[in-house]
Amino acid sequence: EAGVTQSPTHLIKTRGQQATLRCSPISGHTSVYWYQQALGLGLQFLLWYDEGEERNRGNFPPRFSGRQFPNYSSELNVNALELEDSALYLCASNGLNLWSYTFGSGTRLTVV
Amino acid sequence: SQQGEEDPQALSIQEGENATMNCSYKTSINNLQWYRQNSGRGLVHLILIRSNEREKHSGRLRVTLDTSKKSSSLLITASRAADTASYFCATAFTGGGNKLTFGTGTQLKVEL
Numbered sequence: 001e002a003g004v005t006q007s008p009t010h011l012i013k014t015r016g017q018q019a020t021l022r023c024s025p026i027s028g029h030t031s032v033y034w035y036q037q038a039l040g041l042g043l044q045f046l047l048w049y050d051e052g053e054e055r056n057r058g059n060f061p062p063r064f065s066g067r068q069f070p071n072y073s074s075e076l077n078v079n080a081l082e083l084e085d086s087a088l089y090l091c092a093s094n095g096l097n098l099w100s101y102t103f104g105s106g107t108r109l110t111v112v
Numbered sequence: 113s114q115q116g117e118e119d120p121q122a123l124s125i126q127e128g129e130n131a132t133m134n135c136s137y138k139t140s141i142n143n144l145q146w147y148r149q150n151s152g153r154g155l156v157h158l159i160l161i162r163s164n165e166r167e168k169h170s171g172r173l174r175v176t177l178d179t180s181k182k183s184s185s186l187l188i189t190a191s192r193a194a195d196t197a198s199y200f201c202a203t204a205f206t207g208g209g210n211k212l213t214f215g216t217g218t219q220l221k222v223e224l
Contacts, residue, residue: 004154031210033210033212035214041216042200042214042215042216042217043155043200043202043212043214044214045211045212045213048210048211050210056210088153090154092155099143099145099160100157101145101157101212102157103154103155103156103157105153105154106152106153106154108152
């Protein structure tokens with residue numbers, strides 16, 4: 001069974017640009033979660049999608065947005081990139097077992 | 113912030129020794145989970161302990177939970193060089209919208 005896959009692995013963008021990160025959950029999982037891990041900080045909850053709807057949002061500005069597609073894969077979009085957006089972005093998924101999360105390997109976003 | 117604290121921030125031990133790391137959190141929880149992260153990549157789920165449990169074992173791992181003190185500990189016995197990683201606790205609480213709230217992490221280094 002394939003795990004949670006994220007792409008790209010690395011992404012370098014210029015300040016002010018937009019970044020799009022992608023996540024494919026484990027087959028059968030309907031929920032996708034996004035977390036940001038900035039250097040020296042813990043993981044901060046960004047967004048939760050379930051059945052195509054945004055269910056919960058962390059304390060991040062509106063320029064962080066996303067969506068979930070009918071096949072349950074998800075996109076995270078970060079607009080007007082700032083230097084402090086440089087971080088590892090992790091995606092996780094779960095299904096019927098609400099408390100069992102599987103994480104992907106992450107996308108490392110660098111803003112220069 | 114709901115984020116928990118872990119201590120120590122960093123721990124260096126010799127192979128074969130035991131490693132203990134602690135986690136404190138702020139709210140009533142449904143469960144607490146421990147994750148491992150190798151070299152800033154994805155998280156690997158280690159163990160989950162529910163709020164009505166006090167101790168749980170999985171292989172060389174032993175987790176305790178004290179809900180009155182809002183704290184948990186992770187013990188790794190007979191450590192190996194391959195245990196070198198960052199370890200995070202994460203809490204899930206009723207009304208938290210399914211998200212996990214992570215601690216700040218402990219960096220464990222096991223030396224040969």
